[in-house]
Every structure is written in C-alpha cells, then in structure tokens.
Amino acid sequence: MVGVGRLVREGVRGSEQARTSRSHDSVSSFHRPLARVHNPTNKPGNRARIPLAMAGAGGGSNDVQWCFSQVKGAIDDDVAEADIISTVEFNHSGELLATGDKGGRVVIFQQEIENKSQPQCRSEYNVYSTFQSHEPEFDYLKSLEIEEKINEIRWLPQKNAAQFLLSTNDKTIKLWKISERDKRPEGYNLKEEDGRYIDPNTVTALRVPVFRPMDLMVEASPRRVFANAHTYHINSISINSDHETYLSADDLRINLWHQEITDRSFNIVDIKPANMEELTEVITAAEFHPHQCNTFVYSSSKGTIRLCDMRASALCDTHSKLFEEPEDPSNRSFFSEIISSISDVKFSHNGRYMMTRDYLSVKIWDLNMENRPVETYQVHEYLRSKLCSLYENDCIFDKFECCWNGNDSVVMTGSYNNFFRMFDRGQRRDVTLEASREGSKPRQVLKPRKVCADGKRKKDEISVDSLDFNKKILHTAWHPQDNIIAVATTNNLYIFQDKMN
Amino acid sequence: MDVSAEAKRIMAVSISKLYASRAQRGGMRLHRSLLLSVVMRSARDLYHSACLAKERAAHLVPVTLEEDAMDTTASREQVEVEVSQVEPEPESPLTPTIQEPMSSDYEAAQGACKTRTFSGKETVEDKENRSPVSPDRHSRKRRGKASVAPDFLPSKRARLSLELGEERVLRTGRRNCCRAGDAFTTLSLNSNRAIAAF
Numbered sequence: 170m171v172g173v174g175r176l177v178r179e180g181v182r183g184s185e186q187a188r189t190s191r192s193h194d195s196v197s198s199f200h201r202p203l204a205r206v207h208n209p210t211n212k213p214g215n216r217a218r219i220p221l222a223m224a225g226a227g228g229g230s231n232d233v234q235w236c237f238s239q240v241k242g243a244i245d246d247d248v249a250e251a252d253i254i255s256t257v258e259f260n261h262s263g264e265l266l267a268t269g270d271k272g273g274r275v276v277i278f279q280q281e282i283e284n285k286s287q288p289q290c291r292s293e294y295n296v297y298s299t300f301q302s303h304e305p306e307f308d309y310l311k312s313l314e315i316e317e318k319i320n321e322i323r324w325l326p327q328k329n330a331a332q333f334l335l336s337t338n339d340k341t342i343k344l345w346k347i348s349e350r351d352k353r354p355e356g357y358n359l360k361e362e363d364g365r366y367i368d369p370n371t372v373t374a375l376r377v378p379v380f381r382p383m384d385l386m387v388e389a390s391p392r393r394v395f396a397n398a399h400t401y402h403i404n405s406i407s408i409n410s411d412h413e414t415y416l417s418a419d420d421l422r423i424n425l426w427h428q429e430i431t432d433r434s435f436n437i438v439d440i441k442p443a444n445m446e447e448l449t450e451v452i453t454a455a456e457f458h459p460h461q462c463n464t465f466v467y468s469s470s471k472g473t474i475r476l477c478d479m480r481a482s483a484l485c486d487t488h489s490k491l492f493e494e495p496e497d498p499s500n501r502s503f504f505s506e507i508i509s510s511i512s513d514v515k516f517s518h519n520g521r522y523m524m525t526r527d528y529l530s531v532k533i534w535d536l537n538m539e540n541r542p543v544e545t546y547q548v549h550e551y552l553r554s555k556l557c558s559l560y561e562n563d564c565i566f567d568k569f570e571c572c573w574n575g576n577d578s579v580v581m582t583g584s585y586n587n588f589f590r591m592f593d594r595g596q597r598r599d600v601t602l603e604a605s606r607e608g609s610k611p612r613q614v615l616k617p618r619k620v621c622a623d624g625k626r627k628k629d630e631i632s633v634d635s636l637d638f639n640k641k642i643l644h645t646a647w648h649p650q651d652n653i654i655a656v657a658t659t660n661n662l663y664i665f666q667d668k669m670n
Numbered sequence: 671m672d673v674s675a676e677a678k679r680i681m682a683v684s685i686s687k688l689y690a691s692r693a694q695r696g697g698m699r700l701h702r703s704l705l706l707s708v709v710m711r712s713a714r715d716l717y718h719s720a721c722l723a724k725e726r727a728a729h730l731v732p733v734t735l736e737e738d739a740m741d742t743t744a745s746r747e748q749v750e751v752e753v754s755q756v757e758p759e760p761e762s763p764l765t766p767t768i769q770e771p772m773s774s775d776y777e778a779a780q781g782a783c784k785t786r787t788f789s790g791k792e793t794v795e796d797k798e799n800r801s802p803v804s805p806d807r808h809s810r811k812r813r814g815k816a817s818v819a820p821d822f823l824p825s826k827r828a829r830l831s832l833e834l835g836e837e838r839v840l841r842t843g844r845r846n847c848c849r850a851g852d853a854f855t856t857l858s859l860n861s862n863r864a865i866a867a868f
Binding site: 311313314315316318339401402420421445446448449450451453470503504506507510557560561563566 | 676677680683687695696697699700701702704705708709712713716865868
C-alpha cells in the first residue's frame with residue numbers, strides 16, 4: 170500500500186481532497202465536491218428510513234451487525250498533531266457529519282443520495298466542505314497562546330437552504346454559515362466572462378444577464394464571532410430548544426448568548442470562589458434540555474451533575490436538582506477523585522434521562538431521581554487496578570465522550586486500543602468493537618472483541634497489558650435516525666453501518 | 671513502607687506534571703491542575719500518616735533501657751521532624767492535657783508510657799512548631815479576597831518558581847530536618863498556589 174504523504178483512502182468513489190490542506194483563509198474557502206447532480210430540495214423524507222426498533226448491539230439474528238463503511242483520513246502512522254480529530258457531530262437530519270481537529274479546521278461530510286439501482290449499497294459520506302474555523306491566537310495580557318483546537322461543534326436546526334453550525338475553541342465561539350451555489354449570472358454587458366471590463370464604446374447590443382448552472386460550490390463564511398466572554402477554557406456549547414439562545418461553559422462559568430448578538434452575553438452560573446485556593450471543583454460539561462428551554466445541566470469534576478432552571482433566578486448558582494451517587498468506600502484510592510470526574514453529559518433524545526461518562530463507567534440518570542443513577546455500565550473496569558500507571562502516562566486525564574442512538578435504546582462510548590463499546594439498555598447486552606484498518610474491507614462485519622482481565626487469555630482475546638493506550642477513541646457520534654455511527658480514532662474517522670439483510 | 675514509598679513517588683510524578691503543564695500550549699488547564707493538586711494532597715496525607723504509623727510502631731517495640739534512651743532521643747528528633755510538617759489538621763487526635771516542656775523530657779520519656787509521651791510531645795511540639803508556620807504563611811503571601819488577582823492582570827505564574835526557591839531556603843534554614851519531608855510541605859503549599867495562580 171503506497172501512502173503518498175496525505176493520500177486519503179476512500180471506499181468506492183475514488184480519492185477525495187486531503188483533509189490536511191491548511192488554508193489560512195478563514196473568511197471563506199470552498200471545496201468542490203465530485204461532480205454529481207445535487208438537488209438542494211432533497212429533504213430527509215425522501216431517504217429510506219431504517220426502523221430503529223431493531224437497533225441493538227452485537228451478534229444474534231435479531232440484532233444489528235455493524236459493518237465497516239468508510240474511513241477518512243491519512244493512512245500513515247505518523248500522525249501530525251494538527252490532524253488529531255477533536256470533535257464529531259451529526260446534524261439534526263444526519264445528512265451532514267462535521268469533524269473538528271486540533272489544527273482548527275472543520276470538515277463536513279455529506280451523505281450521498283441513495284443509489285436506487287443498488288439498494289444494498291448504503292449511502293456514503295463524502296467531503297462537502299472544509300474550512301479553517303479558528304486560528305492560533307496570542308493573549309498579550311496573560312502571555313498565553315490560545316490553541317486553535319476545535320473543542321466542540323453544534324449544528325443549528327435548519328431554517329432555510331443554508332446550514333449553520335457553532336464551533337468553538339478554548340476562548341471564542343463562531344457561527345458559520347455553509348451555503349451552496351450552483352448558478353451564476355452570465356451575460357453582463359460591461360464585463361467579460363473573466364471579469365475584465367468592456368469599453369462601453371464597443372457595445373453594440375444589450376442583453377439581459379441570465380443565471381446559468383455551474384458546478385456546485387459550497388461556501389463557508391463566519392457570520393458571528395462570540396469572543397472575550399470566557400476567562401477559562403471553554404469545554405461545552407449547547408444550543409437551546411428555543412432556537413434563539415445557546416450556552417457556553419468554561420471551567421468556572423456558564424454564559425448564555427443570543428445567536429444574533431455577539432457583544433453581550435449573560436453569565437448564568439459562576440462557581441468561582443472568592444479565594445481561588447479554596448477551589449474544589451470545576452465545570453466539565455453543560456447541556457440544554459432537548460425540549461425544555463429553561464432547563465440545563467452541568468457536570469463537575471467531583472462527579473456531580475446539577476440541573477438548573479433559568480426561571481428560578483437570573484443567576485443559577487443554586488441548582489434545582491443535584492445528582493450524585495455516594496462513593497463506594499471499597500474503591501477508594503489516590504485516584505478516586507480523578508476517575509469520578511465527569512467528562513461528558515448528554516440528555517437522551519426524549520429528554521427523560523441523561524447520561525454521564527466518567528473514566529471507568531457510563532451512568533444513566535433518570536431526571537426524577539437524584540440520589541443514584543438508574544443504570545451503570547462498566548466501560549473498562551479492568552483498568553481500575555492500573556490507575557497508577559495510567560496516571561503516570563496521563564491517560565487518566567483522557568476525556569471520553571458518550572452518545573445515544575436515535576431512540577435512546579443503545580448508548581456508545583470509546584475506550585483504548587481503538588475499541589469502542591455499545592450498551593443495549595433494553596436487552597442488557599454490551600459489545601466491544603474495534604476501529605482499525607484491518608477490519609476495513611467494504612461491508613465487512615465487525616467482530617466483537619474481548620479484553621482479558623486476568624492471566625487466562627482465551628483465543629482472540631486481548632490481555633490488558635497489550636492494549637495500546639495511545640490509540641484512544643474519545644469522540645463518537647450516532648446518526649439521529651439510522652444505525653450509522655461515526656467513530657474517531659486519533660486522526661481517522663470511521664463510519665460504520667448496520668448490515669442490511 | 672510500600673505505601674509511603676508509593677505516596678512519595680506519586681507526589682514526585684504529580685509535581686513534575688504540574689511544572690510540565692506550565693509550558694503547555696494553551697496555558698495551564700485549571701481542571702487538570704486541580705486534579706493534580708488533589709492527588710498530591712492525598713498522597714502527602716497518606717505519606718505523613720504512614721510515617722507517623724511507622725514511628726508509633728517503632729516506639730512500641732520492646733527494647734532494653736539503654737537502647738530505649740537512644741531510641742527515644744533519636745525518634746524524638748524524628749517525631750519533631752514529622753510533626754513539624756503536620757498541617758493544621760493533623761491525622762491523629764491530640765491529647766491536650768499533657769504539657770511537658772521539651773527540654774526536661776528525657777527522663778520522663780523513658781519512664782512514662784511510650785504512647786502517652788508520644789502524643790504529649792506531639793501536642794507540645796505541634797503547638798511550638800505550628801505558630802511559626804501560620805504567621806509565616808500570612809506574611810509571605812497575602813490571603814483573602816485581596817490576594818485574588820483580577821483576571822485581566824498578568825498571572826503570577828512566572829513567580830511560582832521564585833516562591834518555591836524562597837520557601838526552600840527559609841525552611842531548611844530554620845530547622846534541621848529531613849529534606850524529603852520538607853519538600854512535601856513546600857509542594858503541598860505549591861499545589862494551592864498553582865490553583866491560586868489562575
């Protein structure tokens with residue numbers, strides 16, 4: 170296999186533009202998708218919908234079998250730091266899939282219209298737009314460099330032909346508009362096709378310029394820049410269900426913004442103590458409730474989640490609900506506090522539950538019960554005895570994300586060795602799968618993996634000591650309606666789909 | 671001693687991580703610094719309680735009278751060392767009733783019950799050594815609301831290493847104690863300062 174620098178491997182349709190082109194033009198850059206007929210009025214309803222009632226995990230005749238679909242990104246093992254994927258997000262219809270990386274770039278993939286003549290061939294995601302969202306900056310007052318790494322991308326609900334998304338780095342949030350252009354005016358009287366001006370004296374006849382079709386061009390332009398509102402590093406943004414406001418959270422504060430207004434934001438949570446030496450916990454993630462526009466939650470480094478109601482008061486420092494599970498005293502160690510820190514919190518689509526991810530487990534909470542989660546799933550319990558080494562190699566600080574499937578029956582999160590885990594809540598089953606180049610022949614079914622915690626390793630099992638802790642899956646996303654998942658390894662994006670029978 | 675060696679190692683790893691994070695691109699991460707300081711503190715607490723337990727165990731071993739005297743003297747110095755490093759919230763409850771002055775304690779130490787004397791010394795020495803610590807802390811650095819730097823001013827991060835140097839000099843000058851224990855107290859204060867630097 171010849172990996173010529175940044176050769177991008179593709180499933181079926183040939184090579185795509187490399188993701189690693191660093192264009193520094195942040196105002197607008199465009200990418201030309203492969204020539205194809207694109208109908209902008211193609212609404213999600215035209216696509217075949219796979220009923221999620223059969224969504225599940227792992228083998229078995231009634232369950233979903235996950236197959237490799239595509240992989241995006243460079244093949245070579247030498248990973249450039251700028252190419253490290255830092256966030257993955259489907260839009261509300263699932264037609265678009267956005268990724269952000271450490272180099273401040275956003276790449277958007279679009280799902281192809283399904284090929285009617287080949288119903289077995291599921292639609293694929295191809296590059297739709299690539300742009301430089303954030304650039305490295307320097308804070309002169311603090312003598313600090315501000316990283317351009319994209320921490321989070323959130324899609325706005327679609328209101329017109331254009332798509333909008335919010336992307337954020339540590340300090341600045343930007344609203345990007347992604348629009349298509351497939352017509353251009355031709356036939357000017359005073360201008361040539363290449364733009365040169367015509368001498369008016371030579372014009373003998375007049376004509377009316379007309380719009381003619383052109384190759385599809387996708388443009389991304391920053392419409393709003395929300396800056397200078399956060400002293401600490403932004404870890405989350407969340408769009409409100411009122412479609413007007415959104416929140417941004419850093420380590421100690423949460424701000425509420427209006428999507429249109431950039432010079433003002435309202436602080437709604439502030440947990441900074443008067444004396445910083447008394448600091449005991451920080452905010453690690455925040456999210457708005459999917460339906461109740463007055464409700465949001467934020468998680469802390471101490472393993473607690475606070476639910477706040479913005480109707481109660483302007484400043485939501487006092488919570489409406491506090492979700493906390495008492496610590497198991499038998500598990501106490503030096504690192505108990507670190508591993509209880511919550512790295513991600515996600516509401517279920519129906520708004521009745523929320524899921525939290527800490528270092529070793531995933532917990533599902535019923536919003537009506539604060540004293541303990543209703544379900545707890547161990548992601549990689551075999552690491553509990555290795556916490557000291559994981560502390561030394563910094564892996565204990567890794568922030569894993571988690572996600573729900575479309576009907577909230579299955580949850581997914583990542584692990585090490587490029588493993589990711591799915592937990593079927595209804596069937597009480599879980600599976601471990603691997604995102605690797607070895608398992609990446611088209612439509613190849615993924616084989617469940619197993620990690621052997623003790624010394625008695627069976628065939629096909631992997632022992633804990635041979636896990637590669639540099640290969641971590643921190644970011645995963647699930648299509649809102651279908652059984653299509655996007656899993657990010659360090660610098661590659663894998664797309665898996667269920668096997669259609 | 672596995673526990674205290676382990677605790678010492680974790681403290682060393684933590685402090686090196688804290689210093690390494692200062693050079694990190696994007697500046698120090700508050701969350702990470704907080705977690706590091708939490709681990710440092712629990713490692714330090716465990717190290718101290720492990721050392722104190724070791725001393726108590728050494729005291730309770732039956733030996734001859736002569737050895738007793740030597741042992742007591744030697745261990746008293748060590749106790750002085752260990753106790754002087756105890757933070758304002760010591761691990762073991764102290765018995766406040768026993769008030770024996772240090773200098774006249776040599777004979778009393780051998781005759782009296784070892785554990786009682788031990789805890790008595792703790793009270794005495796802890797009180798003696800506690801006071802230099804607190805006003806020193808107050809005088810060296812401003813505390814309270816006024817000490818929190820406004821967000822827009824340059825951070826005090828650059829002075830962290832200088833403060834550490836100052837502390838080391840001051841502490842080693844004041845008493846002859848083991849440098850390891852010395853470093854731990856310094857480091858534990860630094861963990862607070864690392865957070866305060868934000």
